[in-house]
Amino acid sequence: xxxxxxxxxxTKKTASKKEKYVLRLYVAGQxxxxxxxxxxxxxxxxxxxxxLYSLEVVDIYQQPVLAKGDQIIAVPTLLRKLPLPLxxxxxxxSTTERILVGLDLRPKK
Amino acid sequence: xxxxxxxxxxTMISLKKCPTGIQGLDEITGGGLPQGRPTLVCGSAGCGKTxxxxxxxxxxxxxxxxxxxxxxxxxxxxxxxxxxxSLGFDLKDLVARKKLAIDxxxxxxxxxxxxxxxxxxxxxxxxxxxxxxxxxxxxxLDTVEGLFAGFNNVAIxxxxxxxxxxxxxxxxxxxxxxxxxxxxxxxxxxxEEYVADCVITLAHVSTEQIATRRMRIVKYRGSLHGTNxxxxxxxxxxxxxxxxxxxxxxHAASVEKIPTGIPRLDTMFSGNGYYRGSSIxxxxxxxxxxxxxxxxxxxxxxxxxxxxxxxxxAESPAQVIRNMRSIGINLEVWVKKGLLxxxxxxxxxxxxxxxxxxxxxxIKEFHPGVVAIDPISNLINIGTIIETKKxxxxxxxxxxxxxxxxxxxxxxxxxxxxETDIEVASLMDTWxxxxxxxxxxxRNRALYILKSRGMKHSNQVRELILTxxxxxxxxxxxxxxxxxxGSARLSQEASEKAEALIVDQGFAFxxxxxxxxxKILDAQIxxxxxxxxxxxxxxxxxxSEGKLSEKVTEQDRLKMGKLRDAxx
Numbered sequence: 001x002x003x004x005x006x007x008x009x010x011t012k013k014t015a016s017k018k019e020k021y022v023l024r025l026y027v028a029g030q031x032x033x034x035x036x037x038x039x040x041x042x043x044x045x046x047x048x049x050x051x052l053y054s055l056e057v058v059d060i061y062q063q064p065v066l067a068k069g070d071q072i073i074a075v076p077t078l079l080r081k082l083p084l085p086l087x088x089x090x091x092x093x094s095t096t097e098r099i100l101v102g103l104d105l106r107p108k109k
Numbered sequence: 110x111x112x113x114x115x116x117x118x119x120t121m122i123s124l125k126k127c128p129t130g131i132q133g134l135d136e137i138t139g140g141g142l143p144q145g146r147p148t149l150v151c152g153s154a155g156c157g158k159t160x161x162x163x164x165x166x167x168x169x170x171x172x173x174x175x176x177x178x179x180x181x182x183x184x185x186x187x188x189x190x191x192x193x194x195s196l197g198f199d200l201k202d203l204v205a206r207k208k209l210a211i212d213x214x215x216x217x218x219x220x221x222x223x224x225x226x227x228x229x230x231x232x233x234x235x236x237x238x239x240x241x242x243x244x245x246x247x248x249x250l251d252t253v254e255g256l257f258a259g260f261n262n263v264a265i266x267x268x269x270x271x272x273x274x275x276x277x278x279x280x281x282x283x284x285x286x287x288x289x290x291x292x293x294x295x296x297x298x299x300x301e302e303y304v305a306d307c308v309i310t311l312a313h314v315s316t317e318q319i320a321t322r323r324m325r326i327v328k329y330r331g332s333l334h335g336t337n338x339x340x341x342x343x344x345x346x347x348x349x350x351x352x353x354x355x356x357x358x359x360h361a362a363s364v365e366k367i368p369t370g371i372p373r374l375d376t377m378f379s380g381n382g383y384y385r386g387s388s389i390x391x392x393x394x395x396x397x398x399x400x401x402x403x404x405x406x407x408x409x410x411x412x413x414x415x416x417x418x419x420x421x422x423a424e425s426p427a428q429v430i431r432n433m434r435s436i437g438i439n440l441e442v443w444v445k446k447g448l449l450x451x452x453x454x455x456x457x458x459x460x461x462x463x464x465x466x467x468x469x470x471x472i473k474e475f476h477p478g479v480v481a482i483d484p485i486s487n488l489i490n491i492g493t494i495i496e497t498k499k500x501x502x503x504x505x506x507x508x509x510x511x512x513x514x515x516x517x518x519x520x521x522x523x524x525x526x527x528e529t530d531i532e533v534a535s536l537m538d539t540w541x542x543x544x545x546x547x548x549x550x551x552r553n554r555a556l557y558i559l560k561s562r563g564m565k566h567s568n569q570v571r572e573l574i575l576t577x578x579x580x581x582x583x584x585x586x587x588x589x590x591x592x593x594x595g596s597a598r599l600s601q602e603a604s605e606k607a608e609a610l611i612v613d614q615g616f617a618f619x620x621x622x623x624x625x626x627x628k629i630l631d632a633q634i635x636x637x638x639x640x641x642x643x644x645x646x647x648x649x650x651x652x653s654e655g656k657l658s659e660k661v662t663e664q665d666r667l668k669m670g671k672l673r674d675a676x677x
Contacts, residue, residue: 028230037225060231064238071215073231074260090260091225102222 021045021053021103022082026067028060028075033092037076040093048105124331127247127283130168131161133350137335138326142307147274147284149304151296152311157322157343158287160196161311162249163189164347165285167198169247170208177247178210178239182255186211197345210239216259223261229269232256233276240280248277248284257298271303295327306330312338319491321460324350340462344470351466360510362386362563367413367514370405373582377558377567383539384563386512388505390534392519393543398554398573398580399518402541403481404433404440405580406516411443415478418471419451422487426451429483437578450475456487461500464488468504472513479514485533486520498532505536538562543573546594553594556582572598 025041027034038057045053060067060075070079074090080103087102126140135141142148142165150158159181166177181189189211190200203209212235240248253270260266277284286304288296295301301308308328314321323338341350366381375382383389389406391399407417421429429451430440443449452471456464472480488497508515517537534540540559545552554573558566571582572594586593586601593601 026231028228028234033226033228060234064234067231068212068235068238073214073216073229073235073256074227075230076227077231086220088221089224090221091223091227094225098222098224102224 020083021049021080023053024056024058024070024079024081026058026060026070026072026075026077026079034076036092036094037078040096041078041099044093044096044099048100049103126332127169128173129165130172131164131348131350132346133339133341134324134348137339137350138307138329139333142283142285143329143331144283145278145281146306147277147286147304148307148309149286149288149296149301150309150311151288151290151301153290153313156290156311156313157341157348158311159251160343161309161348162251162285162287163193163198163200166209166247166249167200167203167347170203175246176208176210176243177249178212178236178243178245179249179251180212180214180236180239181251182214182216182258183252185213189213196343196347198347207243210243210245212236212239214255216255218259221259227262227265229256229266229273232269233273237280240282246282248282250284250286252287252289253300254289254297263298267298270300274303301328316460319457319460321462340460340466342463342466349466349470351462351469360386360506361512363512368409369402370407370409371402371580371582373571374556374580377569377571377582378561379565379567383514383561385514386509387514387538387562388509388536389514389516389539389541390519390537391516391541391543392521394521394545397543397545398556398575399520399543400429400483401433401436401438401575401580402543402556403483403516403518404429404436404438407449407479407481408438408440408443410479410514411440411446411448414448416447416475417443417449417479417481418475418477419449420468420471420480420482421451421453422456422482423484424453426453436575436580450477456491461488461492461496465500465504469507472507472511477513479516480508481516482518484518484520486518494532501533502536544570546572548594549597551595553598555585555594 023041023045025037027037041055045055058066060072072079076090076092078089078093078099080087080089083104089099089102093099125144126138126142127144128135128141129138150161152158163179166179169175169177179189184192186200193200200209200211204211214232214235236248239245256266256270257263274284274286286300288298288300290310291297291299295308295310305328307326307330310325310327312323312325314323321340322342324341325338326334326336339350341348343349363385365385366378366383367385368375368382369378383406391402393399403419407419410417419426419429424432426444430444433440440449444451450471452468454464454467459467468480485501488500491497492500505515519533539561542557542559544555544557546555547553554575555570556573557568557570560566570585572585574581574583583598586598
């Protein structure tokens with residue numbers, strides 16, 4: 001079963017106007033890294049960005065042209081499209097601290 | 110590698126090669142790069158790696174119908190197109206025709222944060238996409254250092270690169286990977302460990318302020334290859350590697366002779382001039398007439414319709430044309446007709462190898478039957494004696510193999526006339542030596558043939574005179590004081606003429622004397638004859654009278670008899 005866009009996209013209708021973070025996660029099929037990355041990022045988003053994000057998971061095998069457009073070389077790559085500046089996080093998203101710092105979030109206390 | 114009889118020995122499969130189409134590279138690699146394998150091209154910045162790689166793709170697309178993918182990590186596609194436009198390559202056109210795919214991979218380190226395990230599958234997908242889009246058979250990655258610049262984790266990168274090269278092999282594409290030169294290793298990140306099939310290094314070497322580009326095949330698994338440093342140049346047609354000239358000395362020898370342009374010189378060569386395809390050296394001191402001899406030869410060749418390439422290292426073409434016009438040789442008309450081409454450059458303009466490559470290119474484009482180089486002694490300024498001699502040897506080999514007649518001038522110093530600075534005398538088939546003879550306070554030019562392989566030649570010294578109508582060779586006089594030339598010769602000529610005149614006159618006088626005597630004799634004879642004739646007449650008369658009287662007497666007797674009626 002591959003994750004598809006519609007299942008993972010979490011957009012609470014009530015908070016749609018306040019979406020601050022537009023994130024796109026590029027994965028390569030069903031590899032260990034990919035699955036781990038998806039889980040990790042979902043976890044981070046739920047914990048720290050609840051209601052304020054839109055996460056899209058793209059399989060580079062399914063949509064290679066999209067990957068090319070975003071200049072994705074490494075997988076998994078998390079692309080922060082909004083807010084600017086553009087940031088890329090590569091890896092299985094296991095170093096949470098790094099990601100939070102990179103996303104300009106402070107860990108919620 | 111040769112295929113051997115299956116019954117006696119196992120067959121050897123020879124390595125398939127992918128021809129590059131790059132001038133000279135296919136020769137030194139014995140057919141091209143290894144087919145379906147990656148080749149590493151490394152060198153420092155500005156060496157020409159990108160040019161080599163791009164030319165490989167372009168020629169593949171244009172000449173061998175093999176589309177290619179150029180994956181660049183350093184320049185954008187637009188920049189590439191602009192840069193290569195200056196080399197005469199139209200990348201945009203090829204991209205439009207789906208013969209070439211250019212993919213710019215942008216890796217901005219500042220926007221990347223590494224957060225765990227990753228791999229470069231994205232790159233693979235991207236490459237796969239590009240290869241599919243044009244059905245590529247050739248791939249270039251330029252430069253792989255771009256990846257290392259973007260990502261921190263060298264271990265992952267190394268592993269992924271190894272995987273990439275395997276993947277390329279599987280795809281069956283012939284790839285060129287470019288890499289920066291490392292300090293102790295061939296490449297900075299030791300890529301040569303993975304790309305082990307073929308490694309080529311490029312270098313930009315500067316000696317005596319003259320820079321030369323050099324290429325060396327460090328490794329080529331499974332194939333014979335040239336192992337030397339090969340100089341090359343990059344110009345509007347891309348890369349040209351100095352061709353490997355055959356050093357086996359197996360060129361053919363022609364027996365056809367071509368006129369020298371100076372009729373008297375032809376006769377000194379026992380008939381018809383120089384052998385076609387031979388090398389002729391004209392040496393002498395300054396102002397002895399070397400260039401003029403060259404010009405006469407060229408003039409004659411152009412008149413026959415043969416193309417000539419005149420390479421000048423000391424003057425400008427306009428100057429040579431003007432100078433030759435003063436002795437009645439019009440070279441400009443041949444230039445206009447396209448039969449004569451000048452190539453002028455100061456020797457110090459570039460290195461020896463560049464000169465050689467440039468000359469090769471000119472010859473390949475122009476196909477001359479005659480090549481003249483004036484002078485070769487200048488070349489010593491840009492290299493050692495050994496290097497210069499090597500270069501000239503290569504040039505002469507190449508010209509002889511192509512049956513092109515070549516003529517060279519060499520400036521010699523006064524006392525070492527029969528040597529050449531660069532010791533090329535043994536390479537020359539014919540050697541004309543021009544000397545100055547100084548007598549009676551004047552200098553005159555003399556020429557003699559020092560050697561001419563394969564034909565009988567005169568050993569006489571001739572005086573060389575530059576007249577309005579070209580070069581003339583006159584006999585020298587051997588007088589009491591030795592060889593006489595110039596005004597001494599003229600005076601000798603005059604005195605000899607005078608002597609001859611005197612002798613002539615003497616003869617005439619004697620002739621007249623004889624005539625007179627003959628006349629006298631004739632007159633005497635005539636007188637004697639007249640006397641004889643009158644005597645003859647008298648005698649005849651007497652005889653006839655006698656006869657007549659006898660007759661009359663007889664008749665009378667008969668009559669008398671009858672009258673007497675003598676009884677019988």
